[in-house]
Amino acid sequence: MLAVQVVGLYSASVPGPEGPDGSDKVGHLLAFAGPTALAWLLGARWLVPVLVLHALVAEPVQSWVAPGRMTDPWDAAANLVGVAVGVVVARGLARSWAKMEV
Numbered sequence: 001m002l003a004v005q006v007v008g009l010y011s012a013s014v015p016g017p018e019g020p021d022g023s024d025k026v027g028h029l030l031a032f033a034g035p036t037a038l039a040w041l042l043g044a045r046w047l048v049p050v051l052v053l054h055a056l057v058a059e060p061v062q063s064w065v066a067p068g069r070m071t072d073p074w075d076a077a078a079n080l081v082g083v084a085v086g087v088v089v090a091r092g093l094a095r096s097w098a099k100m101e102v
Helices: 002-010 024-041 047-065 073-101
Strands: none
Touching: 002 024, 002 047, 024 047, 024 073, 047 073
């Protein structure tokens, strides 16, 4: 998941099909929600602050590493929302699984 995230964030061209303006925000959200949820569920919660840091620095780094890509603060916001969604989803799944064990 992290490899897909890195390729998507730092490739020279925007990955995926063209869509309506702002549709890339969904990709940013999912790129951070998936790894965050997985880290949380696997007990690697130390990775969540690392993902928060990456969510913040990915945009400025992206414009430096991939010429032609520009920093977008709304993409960084979508990254952060993705981290939050990942934690919420993982906590919900963990609670559901705990109830099933009883």
